[in-house]
Amino acid sequence: xxxxxxxxxxxxxxxxxxxxxxxxxxxxxxxxxxxxxxxxxxxxxxxxxxxxxxxxxxxxxxxxxxxxxxxxxxxxxxxxxxxxxxxxxxxxxxxxxxxxxxxxxxxxxxxxxxxxxxxxxxxxxxxxxxxxxxxxxxxxxxxxxxxxxxxxxxxxxxxxxxxxxxxxxxxxxxxxxxxxxxxxxxxxxxxxxxxxxxxxxxxxxxxxxxxxxxxxxxxxxxxxxxxxxxxxxxxxxxxxxxxxxxxxxxxxxxxxxxxxxxxxxxxxxxxxxxxxxxxxxxxxxxxxxxxxxxxxxxxxxxxxxxxxxxxxxxxxxxxxxxxxxxxxxxxxxxxxxxxxxxxxxxxxxxxxxxxxxxxxxxxxxxxxxxxxxxxxxxxxxxxxxxxxxxxxxxxxxxxxxxxxxxxxxxxxx
Amino acid sequence: xxxxxxxxxxxxxxxxxxxxxxxxxxxxxxxxxxxxxxxxxxxxxxxxxxxxxxxxxxxxxxxxxxxxxxxxxxxxxxxxxxxxxxxxxxxxxxxxxxxxxxxxxxxxxxxxxxxxxxxxxxxxxxxxxxxxxxxxxxxxxxxxxxxxxxxxxxxxxxxxxxxxxxxxxxxxxxxxxxxxxxxxxxxxxxxxxxxxxxxxxxxxxxxxxxxxxxxxxxxxxxxxxxxxxxxxxxxxxxxxxxxxxxxxxxxxxxxxxxxxxxxxxxxxxxxxxxxxxxxxxxxxxxxxxxxxxxxxxxxxxxxxxxxxxxxxxxxxxxxxxxxxxxxxxxxxxxxxxxxxxxxxxxxxxxxxxxxxxxxxxxxxxxxxxxxxxxxxxxxxxxxxxxxxxxxxxxxxxxxxxxxxxxxxxxxxx
Numbered sequence: 001x002x003x004x005x006x007x008x009x010x011x012x013x014x015x016x017x018x019x020x021x022x023x024x025x026x027x028x029x030x031x032x033x034x035x036x037x038x039x040x041x042x043x044x045x046x047x048x049x050x051x052x053x054x055x056x057x058x059x060x061x062x063x064x065x066x067x068x069x070x071x072x073x074x075x076x077x078x079x080x081x082x083x084x085x086x087x088x089x090x091x092x093x094x095x096x097x098x099x100x101x102x103x104x105x106x107x108x109x110x111x112x113x114x115x116x117x118x119x120x121x122x123x124x125x126x127x128x129x130x131x132x133x134x135x136x137x138x139x140x141x142x143x144x145x146x147x148x149x150x151x152x153x154x155x156x157x158x159x160x161x162x163x164x165x166x167x168x169x170x171x172x173x174x175x176x177x178x179x180x181x182x183x184x185x186x187x188x189x190x191x192x193x194x195x196x197x198x199x200x201x202x203x204x205x206x207x208x209x210x211x212x213x214x215x216x217x218x219x220x221x222x223x224x225x226x227x228x229x230x231x232x233x234x235x236x237x238x239x240x241x242x243x244x245x246x247x248x249x250x251x252x253x254x255x256x257x258x259x260x261x262x263x264x265x266x267x268x269x270x271x272x273x274x275x276x277x278x279x280x281x282x283x284x285x286x287x288x289x290x291x292x293x294x295x296x297x298x299x300x301x302x303x304x305x306x307x308x309x310x311x312x313x314x315x316x317x318x319x320x321x322x323x324x325x326x327x328x329x330x331x332x333x334x335x336x337x338x339x340x341x342x343x344x345x346x347x348x349x350x351x352x353x354x355x356x357x358x359x360x361x362x363x364x365x366x367x368x369x370x371x372x373x374x375x376x377x378x379x380x381x382x383x384x385x386x387x388x389x390x391x392x393x394x395x396x397x398x399x400x401x402x403x404x405x406x407x408x409x410x411x412x413x
Numbered sequence: 414x415x416x417x418x419x420x421x422x423x424x425x426x427x428x429x430x431x432x433x434x435x436x437x438x439x440x441x442x443x444x445x446x447x448x449x450x451x452x453x454x455x456x457x458x459x460x461x462x463x464x465x466x467x468x469x470x471x472x473x474x475x476x477x478x479x480x481x482x483x484x485x486x487x488x489x490x491x492x493x494x495x496x497x498x499x500x501x502x503x504x505x506x507x508x509x510x511x512x513x514x515x516x517x518x519x520x521x522x523x524x525x526x527x528x529x530x531x532x533x534x535x536x537x538x539x540x541x542x543x544x545x546x547x548x549x550x551x552x553x554x555x556x557x558x559x560x561x562x563x564x565x566x567x568x569x570x571x572x573x574x575x576x577x578x579x580x581x582x583x584x585x586x587x588x589x590x591x592x593x594x595x596x597x598x599x600x601x602x603x604x605x606x607x608x609x610x611x612x613x614x615x616x617x618x619x620x621x622x623x624x625x626x627x628x629x630x631x632x633x634x635x636x637x638x639x640x641x642x643x644x645x646x647x648x649x650x651x652x653x654x655x656x657x658x659x660x661x662x663x664x665x666x667x668x669x670x671x672x673x674x675x676x677x678x679x680x681x682x683x684x685x686x687x688x689x690x691x692x693x694x695x696x697x698x699x700x701x702x703x704x705x706x707x708x709x710x711x712x713x714x715x716x717x718x719x720x721x722x723x724x725x726x727x728x729x730x731x732x733x734x735x736x737x738x739x740x741x742x743x744x745x746x747x748x749x750x751x752x753x754x755x756x757x758x759x760x761x762x763x764x765x766x767x768x769x770x771x772x773x774x775x776x777x778x779x780x781x782x783x784x785x786x787x788x789x790x791x792x793x794x795x796x797x798x799x800x801x802x803x804x805x806x807x808x809x810x811x812x813x814x815x816x817x818x819x820x821x822x823x824x825x826x
Contacts, residue, residue, distance in 0.1 A: 013449040015439030016625065019432060022454075026428030036426035038461065039454035040468075041435075048451065048472070055453075055468050059461070179427075190524055210457075212424050213565065221429060276696075276717075282703025283689075283696025286717045290695025293771055293804055295719075302717035303727075304689075304699045310714040310757055314727075344723055358706055388518055389544060391706055393567055 001172040002037040003029055004056035008049060008067035008077050009151055012041045021066055021156055028160060032169050033176045034062065035225070044068060049080040061143050062168060067151035069117075069134035078137075081148055082121040085139055089119035095126065099133045124148075127163040131155045138167050145171055176229040180222040180240040185259055185404040187250040189213045192220070196243050203239065206232055215393065216400040217259065252407055259403050260288045266410040267298040267348075274406070275346035276302040277315055277336040279327065279353040280370065284399045300346050305336065311353075315339030328353050328365055333373035334380045341377055348413070350374040350406045354385070356394045368394055372402050374409045381409065414585040415450040416442055417469035421462060421480035421490050422564055425454045434479055434569055441573060445582050446590040446638075447475065457481060462493040474556050475581060480564035482530075482547035491550075494561055495534040498552055502532040508539065512546045537561075540576040544568045551580050558584055589642040593635040593653040598672055598817040600663040602626045605633070609656050616652065619645055628806065629813040630672065665820060672816050673701040679823040680711040680761075687819070688759035689715040690728055690749040692740065692766040693783065697812045713759050718749070724766075728752030741766050741778055746786035747793050754790055761826075763787040763819045767798070769807045781807055785815045787822045794822065 005025060011017040019041065026036050037059045042048040049068075056063040068077030082089050095118040099110050117134060120126060127136035132150055136159040139146040147167065149159045184192065189211045193200075200209055206226040212219040222240055224232040244251050252262045267274050276285045286302035289295055305311040308327050312319055316339035317332055325331040336351035354370030361367035368387035373380050383405060387394045418438060424430040432454065439449050450472045455461040462481075469476040481490030495502050508531040512523050530547060533539060540549030545563055549572040552559040560580065562572045597605065602624045606613075613622055619639045625632040635653055637645040657664050665675045680687050689698045699715035702708055718724040721740050725732055729752035730745055738744040749764035767783030774780035781800035786793050796818060800807045 013439055013452060014443050015436040015441075015449075016623070018436045023425075023428040023431045026426055028428075030427050036428075037456065038465070039426060041452040043450065051468075051472070052451070055464075059464070190526055193526065194524065210423055210429075212429060219429075221424070223423070223427075278696075280703075281700075282708075283691075283699030283715055283717060286696030286719075287694075287700050287808075290693075290717075290719060291805065291808070295695075300720040301723040301727075302696055302715070302719075304696060304703075304715035304717065306699075306703060306709055306715075307713040307757075313758075314714075314716075314756065343727065344720075345726075360709075386519060388515075389567070390571075392704065393544070395700075395704070 001034050001062060001168075002060040003034050003062040003064055003168075004037050004060035005039040006049075006052045006056050006063055006065045007039075007041045007151065008044060008052075008065065009041070010043045012067070013043055021151065021153055024153070024157065025064060025160065028165060029168070030177050030179065032165060032172065034168060034172055035177065044076060046076055046080055049077065050084065053080070053084050057144060062145045062147070062171075065146065065148040066156055069148065069150045077148065078119070078121065081124070081137065081139070081146070085121065085123050085141060085146075087121040087123045090122050092118050092120040092126070095120060095135060098128075098135075102133055127159055127167070129155055129159055130162060131158045136164060138164075140171070176226060176232065178224040178229070178233045178236055180224075180236045181255055182220040182240065182244055182247070182251050183217065183253040183255075183257065183259070183262075184220065184247060184250040185217040185252055185400065185407075187218065187247070189218050192218055192247065192250070196246055199239060199242050199246065204235065207236060207239065214400075215397045216404065249408060249411070252404070258292075259400060259407065261292050263289065263403055263407045263410065264292045264295055264298060266407060270410065270413060272347040272410065272413065273298055273300050273345075275300050275340050275344040275349045277340035277349060277351040278302060278304045279306060279311070279336075280356045281352045281395055281399050281402070282306060284395055285350065285352065285402055288399060288403060300344050303340060303343065311336065314343065316342065326365065328355055328369055328371060330371055330373075330382050330384070333371040333382060334375075337373045337375050337380050338377070348374070348376050348406070348410060350402050352398060352402050354394075354398060356391045356398075358391055370394070370398050372398070372405055374402070374405045376413070381405075414447050414475060414581075415473040416447050416475040416477055416581075417450050417473035418452045419462075419465050419469050419476055419478045420452075420454045420564065421457060421465075421478065422454075423456045425480070426456055434564065434566055437566070437570065438477060438573070441578060442581070444590070444592060445578060445585065447581060447585055457489060459489055459493055462490065463497065466493070466497050470557060475558045475560070475584075478559065478561040479569055482561065482563040490561065491532070491534065494537070494550065494552070494559070498534065498536050498554060498559075500534040500536040503535050505531050505533040505539070508533060508548060511541075511548075515546055540572055540580070542568055542572055543575060544571045549577060551577075553584070589639060589645065591637045591642070591646045591649055593637075593649045594668050595633040595653065595657055595660070595664050596630065596666045596668075596670065596672070596675075597633065597660060597663040598630040598665055598813065598820075600631065600660070602631050605631055605660065605663070609659055612652060612655050612659065617648065620649060620652065627813075628810045629817065662821060662824070665817070671705075672813060672820065674705050676702065676816055676820045676823065677705045677708055677711060679820060683823065683826060685760040685823065685826065686711055686713050686758075688713050688753050688757040688762045690753035690762060690764040691715060691717045692719060692724070692749075693769045694765045694808055694812050694815070695719060697808055698763065698765065698815055701812060701816060713757050716753060716756065724749065727756065729755065739778065741768055741782055741784060743784055743786070743795050743797070746784040746795060747788075750786045750788050750793050751790070761787070761789050761819070761823065763815050765811060765815050767807075767811060769804045769811075771804055783807070783811050785811070785818055787815070787818045789826075794818075
């Protein structure tokens with residue numbers, strides 16, 4: 001079954017609000033075999049809503065509408081829906097009783113606006129909203145279905161879980177959908193595509209692949225659609241496993257695990273403690289590692305040595321090394337790793353020094369020159385990057401790249 | 414001028430990706446007087462893209478398309494645009510030279526897929542993409558305009574800033590818009606609104622105010638629209654200045670200056686060096702301070718003391734303090750400030766220790782208990798926070814709050 005999402009509200013168009021509802025609904029609907037054909041946002045205006053409904057029903061048999069059900073005056077959705085289904089609004093005592101009860105819990109009285117809010121399209125089946133005052137509405141006319149919900153994320157999610165999804169599931173007679181997700185780092189999208197071309201070219205018709213590139217990482221998603229849930233899952237997993245085996249070490253996880261979580265899992269399994277010594281990344285690698293709940297089990301800390309005297313005093317990088325090779329050099333990052341291990345008493349450390357830009361480059365070492373070292377006592381590996389992005393992106397890219405080098409190093413222990 | 418945004422990509426529909434591009438574009442376009450009439454996402458499918466273009470041009474004279482310009486085979490946007498404008502794709506040597514040059518910087522060779530990517534609609538004016546291989550495309554036909562860009566946020570933003578917005582601005586003949594932006598931190602939205610109620614109630618009709626709350630910060634934006642550019646600017650600035658004077662120390666900048674930039678400016682002006690000692694924020698405050706280009710002039714570094722033995726060994730927090738008061742205590746963060754100042758030889762330091770959650774809380778110190786200290790040698794101030802958000806948000810909120818405490822402390826020196 002195909003669905004179209006229609007979200008209503010000026011705040012979604014002028015950039016005040018980032019629409020996170022649609023992504024959540026997309027995921028939940030996919031899980032019950034409903035594909036999203038399109039997603040449309042329009043302003044709080046009757047004609048725009050009517051045009052939007054027309055567009056959505058032209059592309060899907062199910063339309064999910066969010067927004068525009070509250071008591072304030074920019075909310076006109078309900079009237080538009082009644083018009084669309086040639087229906088009228090009538091006062092619903094049950095809804096009003098519910099609002100009164102809801103308000104009494106917080107010692108408040110409903111206003112006239114709330115009473116107006118209780119006029120409902122007579123054809124709509126109401127779905128109880130346990131987190132707010134406006135109920136959900138379910139319209140079914142022939143092979144057209146429409147679910148309308150408030151735009152507040154917690155209310156929308158509550159309504160979907162407590163009624164919306166099961167209504168949809170009951171009228172959905174379509175095929176099943178299965179996703180298989182592989183997370184890679186350190187390999188470009190085009191290179192990956194070439195590596196697995198032979199496998200992708202044998203894909204059955206029911207299976208498609210998407211490349212979702214991030215910074216220094218690419219997510220691969222296989223999507224299977226078909227009548228036989230068991231069979232498409234089995235075939236997809238078999239082909240996914242062939243891709244994983246072809247890409248080898250570049251795959252750091254299946255599913256939605258983050259790279260910093262994957263690093264943490266390996267460290268925990270192997271009983272290794274970690275630390276970072278950062279110059280140009282300024283603490284960003286440390287921030288990523290500690291963003292994982294429970295990271296204190298393996299992560300001890302970082303010395304952010306932004307100034308050269310901190311590199312010398314606190315990481316024991318020799319003055320001679322800095323004078324001879326510079327703060328951005330293979331020699332310096334190697335000594336940073338050794339210094340950090342000695343200082344913080346960790347098993348494995350990663351160190352970074354580079355020129356994030358936009359200033360600070362020289363002909364020898366242009367902006368974007370980055371040295372990375374990762375290692376344990378007596379065994380340190382290095383890599384050099386030459387980046388061409390903005391300061392922010394150079395820092396973010398370097399951080400992900402360094403985390404991936406740390407992961408590969410831990411795998412080898 | 415009205416615009417419609419069309420985003421292309423299955424990943425936007427099935428919930429894999431949250432669309433942050435549209436909100437950013439909405440804000441930028443609003444700033445040059447362009448309103449967004451609708452926002453539509455469709456899958457990687459020719460008919461859906463064609464229908465989407467029709468819908469968008471029915472509602473706006475400018476259509477902004479993102480997504481579907483990369484080298485992999487789920488990308489079909491370009492052909493659809495050529496069809497739509499009754500155009501054809503021809504090989505563009507300039508684009509190929511650019512890709513070759515881009516790859517040579519990282520010692521790589523373009524593939525056949527990259528060559529295919531260089532076939533461009535002949536009617537499109539290409540806009541240089543400094544952050545990727547696919548250029549932007551600008552179509553102008555009568556009173557219809559279309560800008561097509563890759564969906565990768567950094568590339569889209571780069572193309573908008575370096576060509577896209579100015580192309581749009583040149584064909585937009587609407588009334589003048591003037592924005593006056595005030596950045597505040599450490600004061601809630603409701604409290605601010607009460608403080609400035611008397612001023613806002615005197616606003617002329619052409620002027621409106623928006624409260625844009627962030628984490629531990631609120632941006633206030635005055636928007637003036639009118640025929641007389643000079644006059645609306647003058648009146649808006651006068652009212653803005655009254656608001657700034659009412660809010661006092663809470664305002665850290667006018668315009669889009671970030672809090673970490675404001676901190677850096679004060680440190681630079683006063684010739685003070687800075688450092689951080691972080692536990693639960695894990696390096697995030699350091700990351701924010703070093704995200705500012707030129708921060709090495711005043712920022713020396715950080716010790717991220719995630720483990721207690723790092724707090725003791727490297728920040729000289731006494732074992733007695735940790736045993737008696739705990740790692741999350743006023744005493745510990747005060748000693749962290751002193752220890753950091755002695756270790757890194759900085760003038761002013763900020764220290765943070767807390768329980769970011771979701772685990773690690775106790776009845777005495779529940780999740781969200783955070784201690785912050787800021788000071789110089791012999792003079793340290795502290796603050797306690799009790800937060801109730803998720804781990805990520807607790808860390809982000811604490812970081813901004815601590816930066817603001819640092820700013821206020823520097824202002825007082």
